[in-house]
Amino acid sequence: MLKYILPIVFFLYCSLTGFAQRSIDEKINSKYLGDTINCTVWLPQNWNVKQHYTTIYTFSYGASNAEFIAEQINYLRKLNISNLPPIIVVNIWADMDLIGYNYETGLLTERGTRTVSCIKNEIIPLLESKYKASKFRAYIGQSYGASYGNYLFLKQPDIFSAYMLMSPERIAPLQPPFEITPELQKNYSKRQTYYFIASGDLDIQRRRDYAKDISERVSKLDSSRFAYRYENLSLAGHNNSLAICLPIALDFIYQHYSSFPQPDSTVRISSLIKQYESNLSAIYGIDVDKQSYGVYSNFLPIIWQKKDSIGLIDAIKYFITSESDIRQLRDFAFSCSIVGLKDKAKELYGEAINKGIANQKSPNFYPGYLITCYRESADLADNPKEGWDLLQKGLQVCLKHKINIYNDYYPNIYYYLGKFASENDYQTEEGIRYLQLYIEKQKDVITLNQFPLNKAYYYLGKCYFLLNDTKKAKLYLQMALNLNSNYKEAKMLLQKLSENK
Known part of the structure; x- marks a missing residue:
């Protein structure tokens, strides 16, 4: 897990077919406010109506920026830094008057009370229906927004399932008040809740003291149903605490998304998958993201270790769909070769190669996966000519895209061709030429993946x-x-x- 060092700003301005999030502006006519309230909804990549999604809500106040939050989630997921589900991010456009939180009393103005009613009864139902959001809702706020989050936590415990609160503000001792009542404790003992609070060591003392005091009070709620965490970030101040802390907070509230059933020699892999599926449904109200490497990669090593061909067939039936990309198809093809399912491996490699060829003009196309498919499927070929031809196709992809691939694909492809020639007594003179090319070009390559x-x-x-x-x-x-x-x-x-x- 990232602790304190992370890219503070990472915006990916790509087309909607790329890795960028898609934003939609919503205007809601509120009967509670007698006015229109604006929201911006950031949908995760590949959002579709067949899937359910958790949601993060925030206000356009202070350093809490929904666009940054959405893009940071996308970045963490894209590079497999954090195992997170696809998440909808909602920004409610509201100033302090509309939010209506009072630092002195810890309560809301009359208008603020009506805003809460609007959120509960108008905004949330509309967005959950329209965008297939689950009942797992998280709130994130910084400074005034964090203090408002504490009001929701104390006074409106039925709205949100998780809180990420950075640098809550305190204007004076006991202002705003923070008290855990027996009734609140009873409420949070009945439902799964995550509470994360953080302060920056470079922030002023009163805010650091306030966050620590809150954490000590919230610790009384700790149970199997209630998880809390407090962080004092040594490199953070007041305004950058959310940016620095966001990956840590996300990992915390989605900790059970990355909690996979432990393998048992007597339990089939299909049962482990169903157990994981049941946990996600119960806690987050979502389905398994079948295309997520961070999910399926936790089941494949169990299959490899047991050489479980039956389990792998079950996993293929569950995870592989028409939406599977070249990487996922390759990973399952490779797994088939490990457990001895040669024909199935060849079938999946063929599907992966076809998908890779079809997607070559896509902005998301990465040549390395296609090269790997050609190379690994060559080892499964029925005769040397078929294997050699596959490697030659891999070489052509390498030469075409060598500027855009890691150097362990090029010049390594020459090594694989030479090795294949020597092991199969096929195109031996060409094999010599390729090995000499590898030796020559390897001298200028700095990588740990060279032979x-x-x-x-x-x-x-x-x-x-x-x-x-x-x-x-x-x-x-x-x-x-x-x-x-x-x-x-x-x-x-x-x-x-x-x-x-």
Whole structure:
């Protein structure tokens, strides 16, 4: 988990077909306020009416910015930094007068009371119906917005399931008041609630003291149904506390989204998936995001360890849909190859390759996945020609996109071609050329994912052995051993050459 260091501002201005969130402005005619109230709804990428979503609500006040929150969630999900579900973010456009919170009393003005009624009875029902939002609602606020969040927590406990409150303001001792009543304690013992509060160590003392005091009072509610957390951020002040703390707060309130059932040798993988599905429905009111790497990747290692081919078929039926992207199809194809489902692996690799080819002009296209599919499916080919042709297609993708891929794909593709040639006694002279290209280009590449030169020398030696060029075969095998004197395969082949002399 990120603790204190994170990108404070990360806005991705892409098209709606890319990774950007989509925003929609809503105007709600409120009978409680006798006026129109404006909201902006930020929908997660690939939002659709078939799925349910949790929601985060905030006000356009202080440093709480809904656009930043939505984009930060998108960033954390996109790079798999945090395992978060798709989330709807709602910004309610309201100033202090409309919010109506009083620091001295900790209560609301008459107008503020009507605003709460509008939120409960007009805004939330409308948005939940229109955008397929679940009943799991989180509130996030900073400074005045955080203090208002405490009012909602104390006086309106039925509205929100989670609170993320950064740098709440206090104007004087006991102002605003904060008291946990027996009735409140009883209320929060009945429903799953998350309460997160944070202050910045660079903020003024009264605010730091207030946040700590609140955390001590809220700790009395701690139970299996109520989770709380307090953070004092050493590098944060007042205005940047939300930006610095947001990933930590999100991980906290979605902790059960990342809580996966522990594997049991007697329990089928389908039962574990159903257990996880049931937990998400009960706590967050949402379905499993079947395309999320952060979800399905927690079940695949269990299958690998047990070589559970039946379990993998169950997982494929559950997770793989028409919406599955090239990465997910590749991950399940690779899993099939591990557990011995060769035909299913080839089928999924074929689907992944077709999807990758079709999406090459998409702004989200990443060549590395397509290259990997070509390379790994080559190992499953029925004959050397089929495997070689697949690797050649992978090479063409590498050459076309080599500026936009990590360098472990290029020049590594040359190594894979040379290795394949030597292991299959196919296109051996071409294999030699590719291995020499790899050795030449590898010198200018700094990465941890390059193959050691001793392996390249070994496969060169093997290629020359297949071509009956004993002199060069011995030369490269000895070069491999000079770099790794314990290279078993190189020793054996060199000994064989010596015996046949």
